[in-house]
Amino acid sequence: MKHRIVVLDDEESLIKWVSYALEQKGYDVFATTEPDEALAYLKNEKVDCVISDMRMPQINGFEFLKSVRTMYPVLPVIFITAYGSMESAIAAMRDGVSDYILKPFGTEELLLRVRANIGKVKKQTGQIIGTSRPMKSVLALVDKVAQTDTTVLLLGESGTGKELIARQIHHSSNRAQHNFVTISCAAVPETLLESELFGYKRGAFTGATTDKQGLFKVADRGTFFLDEIGDAPMTIQMKLLRLLEEKEIVPLGSTRPLHVDVRLIAATNKDLTNEVSAGRFREDLYYRLNVIPLLLPPLRKRSEDIPALAHHFLKAICAHERLGEKKFSKNTLEKLKTYRWPGNVRELKHTVERAAILSSSYYIKPEHLGLEPEILSHGLGHIQDQEIKRVLKECGGNVTRAAEILGVGRATLYRKLKKQKPIKKKPNTKRKQKRSK
Numbered sequence: 001m002k003h004r005i006v007v008l009d010d011e012e013s014l015i016k017w018v019s020y021a022l023e024q025k026g027y028d029v030f031a032t033t034e035p036d037e038a039l040a041y042l043k044n045e046k047v048d049c050v051i052s053d054m055r056m057p058q059i060n061g062f063e064f065l066k067s068v069r070t071m072y073p074v075l076p077v078i079f080i081t082a083y084g085s086m087e088s089a090i091a092a093m094r095d096g097v098s099d100y101i102l103k104p105f106g107t108e109e110l111l112l113r114v115r116a117n118i119g120k121v122k123k124q125t126g127q128i129i130g131t132s133r134p135m136k137s138v139l140a141l142v143d144k145v146a147q148t149d150t151t152v153l154l155l156g157e158s159g160t161g162k163e164l165i166a167r168q169i170h171h172s173s174n175r176a177q178h179n180f181v182t183i184s185c186a187a188v189p190e191t192l193l194e195s196e197l198f199g200y201k202r203g204a205f206t207g208a209t210t211d212k213q214g215l216f217k218v219a220d221r222g223t224f225f226l227d228e229i230g231d232a233p234m235t236i237q238m239k240l241l242r243l244l245e246e247k248e249i250v251p252l253g254s255t256r257p258l259h260v261d262v263r264l265i266a267a268t269n270k271d272l273t274n275e276v277s278a279g280r281f282r283e284d285l286y287y288r289l290n291v292i293p294l295l296l297p298p299l300r301k302r303s304e305d306i307p308a309l310a311h312h313f314l315k316a317i318c319a320h321e322r323l324g325e326k327k328f329s330k331n332t333l334e335k336l337k338t339y340r341w342p343g344n345v346r347e348l349k350h351t352v353e354r355a356a357i358l359s360s361s362y363y364i365k366p367e368h369l370g371l372e373p374e375i376l377s378h379g380l381g382h383i384q385d386q387e388i389k390r391v392l393k394e395c396g397g398n399v400t401r402a403a404e405i406l407g408v409g410r411a412t413l414y415r416k417l418k419k420q421k422p423i424k425k426k427p428n429t430k431r432k433q434k435r436s437k
């Protein structure tokens with residue numbers, strides 16, 4: 001059976017080559033520059049994956065995503081985002097986008113992301129890499145809680161592995177032979193979220209022409225992973241509390257509660273205590289959820305894990321794409337270790353996959369990584385103020401030139417200079433003078 005993909009972008013030439021590339025590989029493609037057309041198509045056809053630009057003249061990607069999610073809460077949606085805008089890619093993940101592709105991208109990367117996301121729906125669990133101290137304690141705790149039925153609250157930045165850990169807990173528990181079901185509260189509008197989670201009776205509202213089983217029932221005897229629980233509306237919070245306390249749900253339009261036996265794993269990027277004080281999150285639910293909090297540390301706080309993770313992703317992508325054997329050069333590994341990774345493990349994985357695909361040589365060199373230099377974390381950390389002064393003097397105060405010599409991004413150097421008041425003025429005024437010429 002052919003997988004069907006919807007492609008939406010305002011750039012005619014982009015959708016042309018993307019469609020061509022996908023069709024060559026046997027996908028059925030519906031490509032358009034019009035968001036309305038894409039939505040109309042989605043309404044009528046069964047689609048396996050959506051690829052959409054994030055910035056379009058008629059509508060922004062997030063609005064488009066919301067409309068897609070209204071129809072399909074869990075359909076893979078991949079955003080195309082401009083190169084260098086990691087921050088928006090991270091925000092997109094939080095809003096329930098399944099994945100992102102950074103522009104510019106090639107055929108191989110496109111196909112890779114499509115395959116990965118269509119496959120994700122069936123995905124079991126991947127190997128968890130990490131021997132740093134924080135990861136060791138996370139994994140020890142995972143082993144322990146897997147043997148129990150307690151609720152687990154996963155905390156941590158985007159891309160730190162919350163879903164991976166949730167799957168791991170499920171698969172090492174005695175619920176493994178039953179379903180693992182997941183949905184994100186941030187991605188789905190309130191009314192839809194309620195009917196998806198709890199199900200409904202025929203006639204419960206206009207359009208409810210048959211009974212529908214809720215996802216909690218689908219997860220019966222298995223595990224439910226509720227992502228972005230910090231975004232759950234009050235009505236849902238109340239029903240979740242009942243689920244946790246009484247082990248029952250009431251489908252919309254029904255008066256008869258149904259017994260369900262699920263282990264709940266919740267995750268959030270938000271600080272729930274804040275949400276509680278702001279009155280947006282029920283305190284009783286918070287305590288119910290927070291039985292076992294599990295914090296996944298950001299990648300920059302466990303850089304010891306980076307080489308093992310990078311090698312793991314490199315090996316996997318080389319095998320998967322039949323690229324032969326590849327290695328990181330020494331400089332590349334060094335760069336991977338010192339980068340800040342705002343998108344955490346997910347960003348590392350993408351970066352490695354991309355580099356492996358882009359480099360035609362045996363060694364992957366730093367320039368293949370395409371990382372933004374200004375985010376290099378240690379960037380200036382280990383460079384002494386005196387050295388900066390010396391280099392700046394040598395270049396006659398030219399910050400761009402000095403940044404090159406110091407091997408850091410210009411933005412990083414500016415940030416640093418801001419903190420060192422005395423020498424800040426000089427290079428800045430020089431720059432301005434230069435500009436106004």
Ligand SMILES: Nc1ncnc2c1ncn2[C@@H]1O[C@H](COP(=O)(O)OP(=O)(O)OP(=O)(O)O)[C@@H](O)[C@H]1O
Nearest residue numbers: 093127128129130158159160161162163164345346
């Ligand atoms: N320790 C790890 N070992 C191997 N792969 C990992 C590890 N942590 C994360 N990954 C991989 O990184 C990617 C992102 O992980 P995951 O989706 O679990 O993150 P997340 O915390 O749920 O992110 P978000 O908050 O954005 O949803 C996945 O492809 C996952 O398999």
Ligand SMILES: [Mg+2]
Nearest residue numbers: 159162163227
């Ligand atoms: Mg996740």
